[in-house]
Amino acid sequence: MTSTPRSSDLIAALAGIVGAQQVLTEPADIAPFVTDWRGRYRGAAQCVVRPGSTAEVAAVIKVCVEADVPIVPQGGNTSLCGAATPDEAGRAVVVSLSRMNRIIAIDPLNSTVTVEAGCTLSTVQDAARAVDRLFPLALASEGCCQIGGNLSTNAGGVQVLRYGNTRELTLGLEVVLPNGDIWDGRRGLRKDNTGYDLKHMFIGAEGTLGIITGAVLKLFPLPKKLATCWLNVASPEAAVKLLNSAKASFDAQLTAFELVSETALGLVLKHIPDTRRPSAPSPWYVLAEFSDADPAAVEGWLAERVAAEEVGDGAMAQSETQAKSLWSLRETISEAQKIEGLSIKHDVSVPVSRIAEFLARADAALEKAFPGVRVVAFGHVGDGNLHYNLSQPAAVDNAVLIAHQGAVNRLVHDTVHALNGSISAEHGIGQLKRKEILRYKSPVEMALMRSLKQALDPRGLMNPGKVL
Structure with missing residues (x-):
């Protein structure tokens, strides 16, 4: 990591705007703001500024622009793509919005x-x-x-x-x-x-x-009642068919429909304390939530699906505590993966009708190229957004896989693109996919984005090295 000497004049000017206590300059104080949540990116900054009002943000920006200093806005620093992490040059000022919390x-x-x-x-x-x-x-x-x-x-x-x-x-x-x-x-x-x-x-x-x-x-x-179900399904194709059945029966009362693989659930059960399997083992699971639907109607619909062998074993939450426990199994997958070790993460979307095709094609291509690869797939099947994360069970094999991340990304993203999907569904581009989008966005799209950036930020000081 390299850095440049801090500008005492800049630090003094910023302190004059927000107060000296709100300008962090010590390396130990800056460290949490220059490392991303996944630990993948580590940068450097002259300082971290914590304005308390919009007027102070504006004044901070003007001082930085006058000094020709890059500006990196930051919220909770939970980006998974390095979008809020400065580069290693050490020239940037991180602007944290955490005090503006009213x-x-x-x-x-x-x-x-x-x-x-x-x-x-x-x-x-x-x-x-x-x-x-x-x-x-x-x-x-x-x-x-x-x-x-x-x-x-x-x-x-x-x-x-x-x-x-x-x-x-x-x-x-x-x-x-x-x-x-x-x-x-x-x-x-x-x-x-x-x-x-x-x-x-x-x-x-x-x-x-x-x-x-x-x-x-x-x-x-605010919904007055919620029905939360954990359901065993045989395949992603079965999950998509179940989704359309639920939408036909409940329309807007169906508020969430999540897909979880047995591999993903296994990591949660392994690493997250006080978790337990809610149903018999199955290759795939659906976590569905219905808002303000008659619980008896949901139970009747489920009984019909079980009778038609569209759903195997399952569980319907009988209390708010049980519902939270079911949601915890879904929401702690990323945390469990982080504990397990490094993985190559993908946040992709395809048309809902092509989810099963994507998984089949991508799984087959990766297994051929990287035998034994472990696929951790889960996500928002209701809108076609999947988190498709890859690793190898053995540490030595995983190091080889991580070293070939470019080839792995190419296989996954080419499959997504062939199905008219997107290589970033909800996590953004940040630093992680800045070069990748050049392969999948048209020259016209990229030119429009660059024109907009040039019009608003001609000096390129606002969060440089991200998106474009």
Whole structure:
């Protein structure tokens, strides 16, 4: 790792804006902000600045631009693609939004909440629940990920099937632009046909076009009852057929439909304390959730599916505690994999109708190229998003696999592309896939993205080395 001497003038100027205590310069203090969640990327920074208001963010940006210093926005630092990690040059300033964690306003009659970008996802969920509303974005990292990061990566989660990605949950944004100007577009309107919908430029841009500092988000009626089921299915094809049966019977009451492989479940049972198998072993499982559906109707539908041999063994939660236990099996897969060791992770999407085809083709291609490869597949089958992660059980073999990550990615991503899919469904591009997208996006798409970047950030100081 290399670094450059800190600029005392820059540090002093930043301290004058946010206060000396909110400018971190000691290596030990900076360290958590320059390492990504997976431990894959480690960078360096002159300092970490923690502004407490939008005005302070704007002033920080102006000082950095004047000094020609790169700016790396950061929320909860839960990115899986290195999107919030600076490079190793040591010139960047990390701008942490963690102090901007206030709920500004909540409007139950309009079903909206206005928040600062540093609010954790769980804080927003709790604020909505307090007024009998639901903010439906749900992620395993909801206790530490922040709304600004969710917006910057267009986060998905388990309820996209019913409510959509973060993009669909957003009505307005406040953004500090790369020149320090503030755009306040925080309007709680569901109809506004007055030209370009500017918020969509920044959602999913991973901080490369500006820093999101606030948002107006949609809320929904809080479900009064939930039915949560863990179901054994024979194959991904059977899971897709079951999905369409559930949608036909329950429509929007089906809010989540997750696919989990036995291999993924096995890692959870191995590494996560106090977990237990909820049903007999099966090659695949479905975790389904129904909101405000008659439990008797769900039980009747399940009985029909069992009678038709579309579902084998299974379990239906009889309490909120049991439901949380079932969800924990799904939500701790990534943590269990991290404990198990390094793996090559893929966050891909294909049309729902082609999920089984993708798994069959990708599994076969990888087994041929890397015999014995262990596939850990799970994800949001309801919207075609799979997490497709690869490793070898033996450490020495896994080191060889990791060393061939480029070839592994090529096999997986080429299969995704052949099925009209995407190599990043919800985690973003960050550093991890910046070069990969050049293979799969058309020259026209890339030119449009570069034109937009050039128009808003001509000096390339906003989160450089990410996306483009």
